[in-house]
Amino acid sequence: EAGVTQFPSHSVIEKGQTVTLRCDPISGHDNLYWYRRVMGKEIKFLLHFVKESKQDESGMPNNRFLAERTGGTYSTLKVQPAELEDSGVYFCASSQSIDTQYFGPGTRLTVL
């Protein structure tokens, strides 16, 4: 069974540019989560989708971040415009129920 995949694995952009991260969850998993780990800090929750609906987006830092999951399959996380403090590793995870989450390999974002 294929695991959670994320694209790209690395992204280097300049401040003010836009970046879109993609996450493909495990097939059949209705729950999809986005997390972020900034250098030296703990992993922080960003938001949780159940199918295409945002169940909890309390962790989204500000309105420069937009997550979508049209059709309830893959999800995108857009950062526009990117700021220096957005640099970090963005993880996606999926689960079948509100239970064990399976993580993707992460996208390492560097904003210069």
Place this chain on the structure above:
Amino acid sequence: RKEVEQDPGPFNVPEGATVAFNCTYSNSASQSFFWYRQDCRKEPKLLMSVYSSGNEDGRFTAQLNRASQYISLLIRDSKLSDSATYLCVPDSTLTFGKGTMLLVSP
């Protein structure tokens, strides 16, 4: 009080040693708990789930103390490959601790 607190370590132990670390949580309503391990620059991988008083899986034992609101992870007969950061997650409420780094040396 932070939602999840862990001793960041590092815990330096020789191969074969037994090591234990704790994680305290603040939300008394948490019902289930998870230990993840994270290798350097990799994603967290689920190690164990804890739903009642504890769980054992081979060399790994997780204990839950609801009265004191902590969970512990015990690793027996440490292997070099156990070197990683261990993250504690109460519930799927998605709050991770900073993790405890374990370094097992030959």
